[in-house]
Amino acid sequence: MINKIARSVADAMAGIQDGATVLIGGFGTAGIPNELIDGLIEQGAKDLTVVNNNAGNGDTGLAALLKAGRVRKIICSFPRQADSYVFDGLYRSGKLELELVPQGNLAERIRAAGAGIGAFFCPTGYGTQLSGDRETREINGKQYVLEYPIHGDVALIKAERGDRWGNLVYRKAARNFGPVMAMASSRTIATVHDIVELGDMDAETIVTPGIFVHQIVKIDRVATQAGGFKKAA
Amino acid sequence: MTMTNYQRRTKDQLAARVAQDIFDGAVVNLGIGQPTLVANHLPPGREVILHSENGILGMGPAPAEGLEDYDLINAGKQPVTLLPGGAFFHHADSFAMMRGGHLDICVLGAFQVSATGDLANWSTGEEGAIPAVGGAMDLAIGAKQTWVMMDLLTKKGESKIVDQCTYPLTGIGCVKRVYSDLATLECTPSGLKLIDKVDGLDHAELERLVGLPIAA
Numbered sequence: 001m002i003n004k005i006a007r008s009v010a011d012a013m014a015g016i017q018d019g020a021t022v023l024i025g026g027f028g029t030a031g032i033p034n035e036l037i038d039g040l041i042e043q044g045a046k047d048l049t050v051v052n053n054n055a056g057n058g059d060t061g062l063a064a065l066l067k068a069g070r071v072r073k074i075i076c077s078f079p080r081q082a083d084s085y086v087f088d089g090l091y092r093s094g095k096l097e098l099e100l101v102p103q104g105n106l107a108e109r110i111r112a113a114g115a116g117i118g119a120f121f122c123p124t125g126y127g128t129q130l131s132g133d134r135e136t137r138e139i140n141g142k143q144y145v146l147e148y149p150i151h152g153d154v155a156l157i158k159a160e161r162g163d164r165w166g167n168l169v170y171r172k173a174a175r176n177f178g179p180v181m182a183m184a185s186s187r188t189i190a191t192v193h194d195i196v197e198l199g200d201m202d203a204e205t206i207v208t209p210g211i212f213v214h215q216i217v218k219i220d221r222v223a224t225q226a227g228g229f230k231k232a233a
Numbered sequence: 234m235t236m237t238n239y240q241r242r243t244k245d246q247l248a249a250r251v252a253q254d255i256f257d258g259a260v261v262n263l264g265i266g267q268p269t270l271v272a273n274h275l276p277p278g279r280e281v282i283l284h285s286e287n288g289i290l291g292m293g294p295a296p297a298e299g300l301e302d303y304d305l306i307n308a309g310k311q312p313v314t315l316l317p318g319g320a321f322f323h324h325a326d327s328f329a330m331m332r333g334g335h336l337d338i339c340v341l342g343a344f345q346v347s348a349t350g351d352l353a354n355w356s357t358g359e360e361g362a363i364p365a366v367g368g369a370m371d372l373a374i375g376a377k378q379t380w381v382m383m384d385l386l387t388k389k390g391e392s393k394i395v396d397q398c399t400y401p402l403t404g405i406g407c408v409k410r411v412y413s414d415l416a417t418l419e420c421t422p423s424g425l426k427l428i429d430k431v432d433g434l435d436h437a438e439l440e441r442l443v444g445l446p447i448a449a
Contacts, residue, residue: 027287027324028310029303080365088363100364103286104328104371111325124332124371127405129356143405172304172321173287179323207323 004166005195006215009039012189016045016154023110023152023181024052024062031174033191034061035219036156046070051110051150053103053177055079055087066090075150077103102130105147107180113149114183114212122147152185159208159216162192166210167201175207182212191219239433241384241414249274251340251382251412255281259337260330262286262372265309268340268382284336286368288327291319308368328368331375339376341369343383343408345398348445350408350420352381353400366403373404385413385442392443394418394425415439418447 006012013036016022022040026032041064048071055076056063063086065071074096079087090096101109102124112120121144125131135146157178160171168190170178182188190208195218242250248270255261255275262284263269272294275281283292286308293314296302301312315321330336345353355369356362373379383393394411411418416430416439426448430439440447 028306030287030306031304078365078367080363084363091363092361098364100366102366102370103324103368104332104375107324107328108332122332123374126374128370128402130366130370170321172302172315173285173289173306174304175321175323176287177324180325 003164004210004213004215005164006189006217009035009217009219010042012036012215012217013039013043016040016043018045019047020045020153021049021051021151023150023155023177023185024050025155025157025176025178025181027053027173027176030172031158031170031176031178032061033156033158033189035191035217036158036189037061037065040156041065041068041070044070047072049073049075051075051106051152051181053077053106054081055084055098057081058083059086063087066096069095071096073097073099075099075101075106077101077106100130106150107177109147109150110152110177110184111180112147113151114180117149119146119148121145150184152181153187155181155185155188157181157188157190159190159192161194161196161201162190162213162216163196163198163201163210165198166190166213166216167206168192168208168210168213168216169201169205170207179208179212182208187214188212189215189217191217193219193221237433239415239431242431244270245274247382247412247414250417251380252276254380254410255279255338257281260284260290260335262331262336262339262376264339264341264369264372265367266342268342269307269309271340271382284327284330285313286324286327286331286372288322288324289313289315289319290322290330291316293319328371328375331368331371334375334377336376338378338380339372340380340382341372343381343393343411344400345393345395346381346383346408346411346420347395347398348420348424349422350406351398352379352403352408353398354381354403356401358401369403373407378409379404379407380410380412381408382412385415392445394443394445396445415442424448
């Protein structure tokens with residue numbers, strides 16, 4: 001029998017290794033798997049490379065993981081926020097490496113990893129500092145930059161509902177990076193607020209098929225915190 | 234101080250000027266900050282679909298106080314609503330909508346725009362600043378038309394439309410139009426072209442302020 005339902009966050013996090021690349025879903029207040037990030041802090045893996053759109057806010061979640069000194073490198077599109085002081089301090093003191101990636105390249109590089117693409121030519125960032133010294137090519141009169149996939153050893157994502165096969169649906173804009181991160185990682189751990197029987201989710205509307213998901217953990221719903229983003233906007 | 238016979242467009246007047254050019258049926262992405270004001274000025278009867286980079290088409294206005302849903306936010310992380318007909322999708326699809334040329338118009342702010350449409354809007358290159366780019370580069374080169382909305386001059390009175398951008402580039406030759414507080418200008422491979430200007434500002438004075446030739 002296939003049963004991807006983990007008994008606890010701690011069970012789900014077991015075996016994440018030092019030096020792992022961890023893809024973490026979420027954009028702003030939506031879709032951040034806070035319980036899994038807390039679980040990763042508890043679990044203790046270090047020397048991590050973290051991939052997320054942002055670089056943490058305030059003192060909780062990703063900021064707490066950074067503050068605990070577990071992260072060597074962060075790959076993100078928008079680290080600067082009104083309350084990203086934990087990241088700011090570590091970055092300025094040289095304790096944290098940053099790879100800044102345009103947001104669409106971040107999403108597409110993750111998608112490419114999940115789809116088995118070796119590299120792709122993308123027009124975004126051509127002629128800018130962020131294209132670095134990567135190969136460029138003119139294709140049909142337009143300029144492109146070679147972009148490489150971003151694989152994860154682990155993806156931590158937040159969904160709304162799931163079943164024991166790992167099928168997932170999301171809620172509103174909390175979907176964001178979840179589906180592509182699930183595809184791109186050797187192991188995907190998702191939180192859900194609701195676990196249902198096989199067949200209870202409409203097969204026509206499943207967003208992430210269970211093949212991309214390895215463990216799901218049920219988390220009780222709490223009121224979503226504003227998390228300081230109102231100020232940052 | 235030189236005497237002027239003209240008045241700058243206010244932020245709302247500028248937003249209304251941009252909105253006037255957004256056609257019925259357009260799919261539009263409004264950048265963070267000043268461009269979001271444009272949504273308040275769309276002429277009645279014009280149906281426009283707003284795109285948000287974090288996976289929303291058919292984005293509606295801010296919710297009433299107390300009805301905020303933090304799973305439903307815009308790119309600036311502020312709570313929004315979804316209009317009937319709206320849809321959610323993941324990030325790779327959202328940016329495919331830009332890069333794939335499916336988005337009709339995006340409106341962005343800028344630090345500098347060159348006469349030929351180079352855009353600098355993500356970094357001032359300041360030493361020690363924390364860099365952040367978000368979706369700016371993808372939007373700038375992806376939309377069918379990229380419009381910039383900004384004051385024409387810096388607080389020091391220097392033109393933000395320049396021959397060559399000195400700030401780090403966001404994209405090359407990607408800006409089609411600049412909507413500013415003093416004039417609306419088109420960026421073309423051969424330089425600037427006037428679309429309109431505020432009453433009382435004569436052409437020679439506009440060219441003097443910008444420091445570049447502007448075709449009438």
